[in-house]
Amino acid sequence: MKIEQIYTGCLAQGAYYIESKGEVAIIDPLRETQPYVDKANKEHAKIKYIFETHFHADFVSGHVDLAKKTGATIVFGPGAKTEYNIHEAKDNETFKLGNVTIKVLHTPGHTLESSTFLLIDEQGKDHAIFSGDTLFLGDVGRPDLAIKSDLTKEDLAGMLYDSLRNKIMPLADDVIVYPAHGAGSACGKNLSKDTVGVLGDQKKTNYALRANMTKEEFIKEVLDGIAPPPQYFAKNAMMNKLGYDTFETVLEQGNTPLAPDAFEYIANEEGALVLDVRPQQDFAKGHIPNSIFIGINGGFAPWVGALITDLKQPILLVTPKGKEEETVTRLSRVGYDNTLGYLDGGIEAWLNSGRDIETVTSISAETFKTDFENKTIKVLDVRKDGEYKSEHLEGNNVQHLALDYLNDNMNAINSDNEYYVHCAGGYRSMIAVSILKARGFNKLIDIAGGFAAIKNTSLATTDFVCPSTL
Numbered sequence: 446m447k448i449e450q451i452y453t454g455c456l457a458q459g460a461y462y463i464e465s466k467g468e469v470a471i472i473d474p475l476r477e478t479q480p481y482v483d484k485a486n487k488e489h490a491k492i493k494y495i496f497e498t499h500f501h502a503d504f505v506s507g508h509v510d511l512a513k514k515t516g517a518t519i520v521f522g523p524g525a526k527t528e529y530n531i532h533e534a535k536d537n538e539t540f541k542l543g544n545v546t547i548k549v550l551h552t553p554g555h556t557l558e559s560s561t562f563l564l565i566d567e568q569g570k571d572h573a574i575f576s577g578d579t580l581f582l583g584d585v586g587r588p589d590l591a592i593k594s595d596l597t598k599e600d601l602a603g604m605l606y607d608s609l610r611n612k613i614m615p616l617a618d619d620v621i622v623y624p625a626h627g628a629g630s631a632c633g634k635n636l637s638k639d640t641v642g643v644l645g646d647q648k649k650t651n652y653a654l655r656a657n658m659t660k661e662e663f664i665k666e667v668l669d670g671i672a673p674p675p676q677y678f679a680k681n682a683m684m685n686k687l688g689y690d691t692f693e694t695v696l697e698q699g700n701t702p703l704a705p706d707a708f709e710y711i712a713n714e715e716g717a718l719v720l721d722v723r724p725q726q727d728f729a730k731g732h733i734p735n736s737i738f739i740g741i742n743g744g745f746a747p748w749v750g751a752l753i754t755d756l757k758q759p760i761l762l763v764t765p766k767g768k769e770e771e772t773v774t775r776l777s778r779v780g781y782d783n784t785l786g787y788l789d790g791g792i793e794a795w796l797n798s799g800r801d802i803e804t805v806t807s808i809s810a811e812t813f814k815t816d817f818e819n820k821t822i823k824v825l826d827v828r829k830d831g832e833y834k835s836e837h838l839e840g841n842n843v844q845h846l847a848l849d850y851l852n853d854n855m856n857a858i859n860s861d862n863e864y865y866v867h868c869a870g871g872y873r874s875m876i877a878v879s880i881l882k883a884r885g886f887n888k889l890i891d892i893a894g895g896f897a898a899i900k901n902t903s904l905a906t907t908d909f910v911c912p913s914t915l
Contacts (some may be wrong), residue, residue, distance in 0.1 A: 446463070448462070463547075465543025469488075470492075476507045476778045498625055501682065536551035554608045586632055588667060590682070602663065607660075613654075619645065622647060631675055677751070677756065681779060696774065699785065703788060705794055728805065733800075733802065737753075762784060772787070810894055825845075860888075866878050866889055866890065
């Protein structure tokens with residue numbers, strides 16, 4: 446028996462390759478499926494099953510493409526309904542894979558069809574669970590993503606409580622836990638940085654598995670502090686239910702080099718969004734007017750999903766050299782399949798064609814300190830609500846507007862004012878500046894290094910929770 450976790454850091458997502466006697470099961474595959482096929486071929490094995498723990502909301506799974514390529518059976522838990530062929534498993538149904546067995550434990554709560562897959566080894570011993578978003582290390586899945594007219598998030602949280610206590614906690618302490626996500630995922634609140642653990646440790650340390658915890662206590666604690674889900678979650682879940690274009694088709698269209706003339710024509714005539722994914726310092730030094738920055742080296746896919754509201758939005762790319770295919774791939778993982786090409790030769794080709802660029806003024810924290818103390822300025826803090834409440838700059842001239850909600854709250858700031866913009870480290874503030882610039886806000890100054898750099902100055906900060914400015 447062989448188990449391999451295939452972890453993708455930018456999505457904080459774990460897919461799994463399980464092999465026994467030449468038969469393979471893939472659990473929660475990524476959108477690009479050829480690596481699974483290649484791995485199985487290298488091992489002279491055949492992919493027999495594709496197990497999906499639930500309809501994922503934070504990424505588009507590769508199950509449909511992988512089934513078409515391999516003939517493998519897609520297995521979902523009870524209640525899953527799709528527009529393509531699947532095997533809808535029954536609770537406690539088993540599947541043979543070589544000399545091992547995979548047992549379906551229906552664990553509703555995160556979603557109604559959510560299931561945990563129990564791997565039973567060659568000796569008949571419970572070896573591991575692939576818990577999807579039912580159980581994370583340090584947390585459990587949010588129960589507010591599958592609301593129906595006759596169900597509330599409290600109802601789903603109650604189901605999750607029962608699932609954990611009736612299906613998961615009775616298992617032996619030495620059972621390995623392979624979750625679908627780690628720290629950085631928006632599918633839970635408090636996920637560990639670890640990506641593999643054992644159930645006994647979770648029973649001791651995970652608040653949601655606390656002994657003698659009542660259902661009412663669980664519901665209150667699991668729902669406390671959950672931020673609204675990103676807007677793309679429901680759309681990705683729907684793609685996973687209905688199906689989608691093949692990844693190869695999406696990649697072929699998006700990985701197309703475009704000369705500046707063609708690039709500009711498509712941007713103007715087809716209303717394509719110009720997405721610049723270079724490092725933020727490069728974007729600041731020079732970028733195409735009205736382009737949006739979301740850097741490939743940061744939390745790229747989740748921020749694209751949070752801020753670009755239309756999955757069908759035509760997109761043109763400005764990328765670092767050699768990052769074109771990777772960018773199209775990572776966009777497709779969250780359902781943005783309408784990339785039309787990239788600027789061949791990058792920003793240098795744009796400049797060499799005689800076209801204009803724009804820049805962003807980016808200053809050091811020390812320069813900001815001087816301006817803050819000697820001028821009447823306005824500061825825009827675009828960190829998340831929790832970050833701001835934990836600690837922020839003192840002063841009535843400091844305004845908080847989380848990047849997550851920037852598009853919906855433009856009226857909270859005045860385009861006539863000059864703003865010094867910061868986040869925690871400089872990545873999100875440049876995203877915010879680029880969006881605001883594209884909307885006609887031209888008096889913007891980015892604070893390089895963000896709040897981390899500001900804290901190294903002598904400027905006063907406070908942990909006092911003041912009322913939101915919105």
